[in-house]
Structures are given as C-alpha cells and as structure tokens.
Amino acid sequence: MLLLTTYFTLWFLILAASTLLFWVRRRPAPAPLPQPWPRxxxxxxxxxxxxxxxxxxxxxxxxxxxxxxxxxxxxxxxxxxxxxxxxxxxxxxxxxxxxxxxxxxxxxxxxxxxxxxxxxxxxxxxxxxxxxxxxxxxxxxxxxxxxxxxxxxxxxxxxxxxxxxxxxxxxxxxxxxxxxxxxxxxxxxxxxxxxxxxxxxxxxxxxxxxxxxxxxxxxxxxxxxxxxxxxxxxxxxxxxxxxxxxxxxxxxxxxPGRLLHQRRRWMQGVEALPWWLQGGLLFYAGFYPLLLVLAWVAGPLAAVSVLAAKMLLQGLLAAACYHRAGRRMPWHLLPAFELYTIALTISLSVFRLLPLAFDWKGRVYK
Incomplete structure (x- = not known):
C-alpha cells in the first residue's frame, strides 16, 4: 500500500502541475510578420x-x-x-x-x-x-x-x-x-x-x-x-x-485496426525519445496496471475513487486544451474516453509485440 500510495500521489501531483502550468503559463505573442510578406x-x-x-x-x-x-x-x-x-x-x-x-x-x-x-x-x-x-x-x-x-x-x-x-x-x-x-x-x-x-x-x-x-x-x-x-x-x-x-x-x-497501425508507427518515434521522456511515459502508462493492483489490495471502492479523481483531473487538463484551442470541452465524453484509453493501451501493448511490418498507403516497410 505504501508503494501504491506513493505512485498515485506522484502521478496526480505531476498531472495537477501540468494542468496548472497549461492554464496559467503565459506564452510569448507572435512577432510581427516580416515585411514585405514573403513567398x-x-x-x-x-x-x-x-x-x-x-x-x-x-x-x-x-x-x-x-x-x-x-x-x-x-x-x-x-x-x-x-x-x-x-x-x-x-x-x-x-x-x-x-x-x-x-x-x-x-x-x-x-x-x-x-x-x-x-x-x-x-x-x-x-x-x-x-x-x-x-x-x-x-x-x-x-x-x-x-x-x-x-x-x-x-x-x-x-x-x-x-x-x-x-x-x-x-x-x-x-x-x-x-x-x-x-x-x-x-x-x-x-x-x-x-x-x-x-x-x-x-x-x-x-x-x-x-x-x-x-x-x-x-x-x-x-x-x-x-x-x-x-x-x-x-x-x-x-x-x-x-x-x-x-x-x-x-x-x-x-x-480500430487502422488506429493500432498508426499508433504502432508512432511508437517508433516514442522509442527514439530521450530516456527521461520515455521514463515519464512509462510512469504515466503504469496507471491502469497499478489500479488493478490497488483494487486487489485495497478493494474496488478505493480503485473506483482513484479512477474518478483521474477522470476529473484529466478533464480539467482537456478543458484547458479545448479552451486555448477555441473549442468547447466535450465533458460528456470523459467516461467513454476512459474505456477508449484502456482498450487502446491494452491492444497496442499486444499489437506492438507482433512481428508485423509497417504498412503505409499500401507500401510495406520492415
């Protein structure tokens, strides 16, 4: 329980800090266009x-x-x-x-x-x-x-x-x-x-x-x-x-099959990221496996409470993204999004291990 508590506390602190930084951080305004406007x-x-x-x-x-x-x-x-x-x-x-x-x-x-x-x-x-x-x-x-x-x-x-x-x-x-x-x-x-x-x-x-x-x-x-x-x-x-x-x-x-092929191709880029970014992504992706462990150790109610907190905090981050992009936040999608994320995570973890070539527009690359 101590290890689980430490992990989830850090996970929520990182996501909360990211959400706060996205909301409050001021980004520099664009410079004027060069004159005359270039081709x-x-x-x-x-x-x-x-x-x-x-x-x-x-x-x-x-x-x-x-x-x-x-x-x-x-x-x-x-x-x-x-x-x-x-x-x-x-x-x-x-x-x-x-x-x-x-x-x-x-x-x-x-x-x-x-x-x-x-x-x-x-x-x-x-x-x-x-x-x-x-x-x-x-x-x-x-x-x-x-x-x-x-x-x-x-x-x-x-x-x-x-x-x-x-x-x-x-x-x-x-x-x-x-x-x-x-x-x-x-x-x-x-x-x-x-x-x-x-x-x-x-x-x-x-x-x-x-x-x-x-x-x-x-x-x-x-x-x-x-x-x-x-x-x-x-x-x-x-x-x-x-x-x-x-x-x-x-x-x-x-x-969904084509989405898995797209994400598998993207994972090639992820695997080339700096070690600290790969470590951060692995830490982030460990949420659902450790949530299952939490349900086994502390019971379903504890796991459901943690999942609800995750949905709320990620919803606040998503709301910040939609607001800055000039769009309305689709709050009603959050429950379905959790199921989508779980299914995609599990499917991609298995799909990545298959000895498949990359298919792009009918061309196959190993």
Whole structure:
C-alpha cells in the first residue's frame, strides 16, 4: 500500500502541475510578420488520397494569405487511384502557383513519404516550407499563424491539430489528440524538445538544407520526428504553437485496426525519445496496471475513487486544451474516453509485440 500510495500521489501531483502550468503559463505573442510578406511553399505528400485531397486543397485555396505569394506543391506518390485528377479538378482558377508532381524515383536514402517531401523540397522556390497532409484541412490564418514564429534561430514551428468526425470513435480520437498535444506543450514551454507533427509544420529552408534534406537522413516511418531531431542537431531551436489560428482539422482514422497501425508507427518515434521522456511515459502508462493492483489490495471502492479523481483531473487538463484551442470541452465524453484509453493501451501493448511490418498507403516497410 505504501508503494501504491506513493505512485498515485506522484502521478496526480505531476498531472495537477501540468494542468496548472497549461492554464496559467503565459506564452510569448507572435512577432510581427516580416515585411514585405514573403513567398511561402506548401508541401503535400499524397498517395491514393482521392477521397481526401479535394478537402485539403479547398482549404488551401481558402487561405487568407495572398495567393500570389503561395506555391502549392503536391507530390503524387505513384497513386493508383484518381488522386491527381481530383486535385487538378479542384485547382483551376487558383491565382497562386500550383503544381502536381508525380514521384516515381527514390532520392538518396529517402523512401515513402520522406521521398516525396525530398522531391518537393528540391522543387520549392521559397525560404519557408509549410508541410501538411492530404487528410488535413488547414485554417484560413494558417500561414500568418505559423510564420511569425520562424525567427532566424528557429528551424521548425509546429501547429495544432485536432481530429474531427461525426462518430463517437472520431470524437474520442479528437479528445485524445488535443489532450496529448497539451502535455507536449507543457514540456515544450520549458524549452525541452519533444516532437513535431508533419501534418502541421513549418520548416525553414535554412534548417532543412542544413540537415542535408530527407535524402540524407536514415529512413524512418516517423519521418517528421526524424527531421525534427536532425534540425535540432544542427543548432536550430523550435516552437510549438497552441493557438486557434493554427488549428488544423484531420480526418479520423476509420477503424480500430487502422488506429493500432498508426499508433504502432508512432511508437517508433516514442522509442527514439530521450530516456527521461520515455521514463515519464512509462510512469504515466503504469496507471491502469497499478489500479488493478490497488483494487486487489485495497478493494474496488478505493480503485473506483482513484479512477474518478483521474477522470476529473484529466478533464480539467482537456478543458484547458479545448479552451486555448477555441473549442468547447466535450465533458460528456470523459467516461467513454476512459474505456477508449484502456482498450487502446491494452491492444497496442499486444499489437506492438507482433512481428508485423509497417504498412503505409499500401507500401510495406520492415
């Protein structure tokens, strides 16, 4: 009981401190946009995205940044569907520069999505690479929201993403994403790098080229994290922006099986995190196993009381995340979210041990 009491006390203290810091910590306001406003490049890697690419490009067309200062580079990664045709049907009349580039050959060490981005970066003609995914709809103020943080010493600027969809499964993914990004923000606010998201990220040309580009980086199924780490090694810093003007909307993962494949791929990035972050995640993940031990040692009532306290405190953190993102907190989802988290944790723990290759858009990587 002494060990259990110590663990749960520390667990709640850490979460309470994180929640308080997220609520009260003041973050610096963005610097003014550089004058005159610079040209920017938007890089999108797409493979078999005919169902999503139209939504993505319509959001790009709706950007409030002057289109004559925007070049949109879509990399069609040998799609076998109508991705290119759908994309080209959306962009007629666009007054910015739009190009759809078919990617067929590897560039250096790059493979998969990293290879597409390597080709697009070489084709880009500006100093700022805005990177997003085909299943993302960026907000109208996306460019103006990220660009002021790209100071000379800053190599990467990461925005904010939430999952949107009508189903309960979709909304639980959204709560999971936003709460997790809130915890990442707490650590990032102390100047400690955690990660970057390749679906909502700005990389300066100077930082990208300093790494040698994706064609010089070892292959990784988490290519955004690999680039983030490479940029930091070159002496650049980073910014994470938790503001509503950079909040992008992602389409949800359609099935639990596909969600497990996505999270298993992300775990490759987790396993490359610094030891202190991995230790913190393991400590955080030990809650449910030790809750079962508590139920056995002290009885179900004690375990239920601890679980209720967890739900309340995590709800306060989630409420802070939704408030700062300009969204309403879905309090009614908290009970279902606990079941979702338990099921995902158990399933992923088993799934990670299976000798499976990584499947990305029909391509398999070991």
């Amino acid at each position: 920017v490049s938007i890089l999108i890697a797409a493979r078999n995205e005919e169902a999503a690419i139209g939504r993505c490009l319509r959001a790009i067309r709706a950007l409030s940044y002057p289109p004559e200062l925007v070049e949109v580079l879509l990399g069609d990664d040998a799609s076998t569907d109508q991705t290119r045709a759908v994309a080209e049907a959306v962009m007629p009349g666009y007054t910015g520069n739009f190009r759809c580039i078919t990617i067929t050959e590897p560039l250096g060490l790059a493979r998969g999505k990293a290879n597409v981005l390597a080709h697009l970066a070489r084709a880009a003609t500006t100093e700022f690479f805005f990177i997003t995914d085909a299943d993302i709809a960026v907000p109208t103020g996306w460019v103006q929201g990220l660009l002021p943080f790209a100071q000379p010493e800053v190599g990467t600027v990461t925005g904010l993403t939430v999952v949107e969809g009508p189903r309960l499964f979709d909304r639980l993914q959204g709560l999971d994403w936003l709460q997790s990004l809130g915890l990442v923000q707490v650590v990032s606010d102390f100047g400690r790098p955690v990660t970057a998201m390749g679906n909502n990220m700005l990389v300066t040309r100077a930082a990208y080229e300093a790494t040698g580009g994706y064609e010089q980086l070892p292959f990784s199924v988490t290519e955004d994290y690999a680039l983030f780490q490479a940029v930091l090694k070159q002496g650049f810093t980073f910014r994470n922006v938790f503001r509503p003007e950079v909040l992008a909307a992602s389409l949800p993962i359609s099935t």
